[in-house]
Amino acid sequence: MESHREPTLADVAQAAGVSLTTVSRVLNNRGYLSQETRERVAEAIAELNYRPNQIARALHGKSTQSIGLIVPTVALPFFGELTEHVEDFLADRGYRTFVCNSMGKADREQEYLDLLLSHRVDGIISSAHNDGLADYRSIHLPVVSVDRDLSPTVPNVRCDNEAGGRIAAEHLLKRGARRPALLTSRTGTHNLREKGYRQVLQQADIEPVVLTVDFNTPDAERPGLIRERLELVADDVDAVFATDDLTAAQVVEWVEDQGLRVPEDFKVIGFDGTVAMRRALPALTTIQQPIARLARAAVNLLLDQIDSMASASSGDRDSERREKHLRSPSPMGVRLLPGRTT
Structure with missing residues (x-):
């Protein structure tokens, strides 16, 4: 009866006619080995379809890649x-x-x-x-x-979320919006896109309007909640900065359902600028992240x-090197992708 067990390192060594140590050295690229030996081991690995046990490698202090x-x-x-x-x-x-x-x-x-x-x-x-x-x-x-x-x-x-928020709000005002609202997932000091939006509106002496639909809202419930939030402020705002493009697309749909024209009556700008959304909704104005x-x-x-x-080895030099790799890099720049929704 044919065995269905996974081939082992010992099987590879036997098939190649070499020792276990030699197979291990080939796999880990350690020590001098002739090209002929390397090829014999490689052929045995291919013939047996041998796969190194990555967890076992980790237990021996090796990378699992x-x-x-x-x-x-x-x-x-x-x-x-x-x-x-x-x-x-x-x-x-x-x-x-x-x-x-x-x-x-x-x-x-x-x-x-x-x-x-x-x-x-x-x-x-x-x-x-x-x-x-x-x-x-x-x-x-x-x-x-x-x-x-x-x-x-x-x-x-x-990315530089705060700068992105400012760019979005400034663009809406430049395009003629009188009171743009922010539609985001969570409001608070951690929301840097909101921070940028608020800075611009404060400078323009405009009262912010912040609407939230939680990031983890189930997909089936999200469109209805977005519509509810927008209908609460429909008479007070004439533009929306949505902090992701999918939400911006749903805002555009809501606006058109109200019998309003985009961008003449209502302006919309999103955030992310992914390839998929630019293909699906090329007219959307958005802030593009360098994904x-x-x-x-x-x-x-x-x-x-x-x-x-x-x-790593012991000593201050190693500590300094590790500390360097634990620092957050500077935020990356974003850019405005103009479209027909503003």
Whole structure:
């Protein structure tokens, strides 16, 4: 009866006619070995379809060449595009990516965090949007966040959200809006897009109108809640700055349902500027984030941390190097993409 067990290192050694030590040296590219020996081992690996046990490698202090990426959901254009770039940049550096969709649930994010740790990933990039998870502060693993403040010890790669908020509000006023509202997920001091919006309206002596629909609202409920919020202020505002493009698209739909013209009667501007949304709604005016640059910066920062820890030796020099990799980089610039909705 044919065996269906996974081939082992010993099987590879036997098939190649070499010792276990030689196979290990080939896999880890250590020590001098003839090209003939390397080829024999490579042929045996291919013939047996041998796959190194990555968790076993981690238990021996070796890299698993894997990274965990936690996002709310790749169904949202920003996170889908971010995921694509992160996975691509990691692959170029020889790393596999475990993509985890938290679906806006704190317990699911916690489960994925535990899963990634149990699989001994070399590091984690997180852009999920759940507050209050303390584990990121306590795990002894390189972590980088994208547009999320996890803790003072976790670098946060982000665009200049405050500048983006100012650009959006200034553009609406320049295009003739008299009282633009902000439609966002959560209001407060942490919302830098809101901060930029408020700065511009304060300078123009206009009372801000801030509407919220929580980021983790189920998709089926979101359009109705957006309409409810807009109908409450329909007589008071003539423009909306939505802090993501999907919400901006739903605002445009609501405006047209009211029998109003965009942009003559009502102006709309979004935020993100993903490829998917620009294809689906090319007329939308939006603030574009440099998503590919954000992804590359997050990957580089994380891999720098991993390399630093792997090659670390005792002494102040090592401490300084680690501290450098724990600093958040400066926010990246955004740009206005004009469209026909303003």
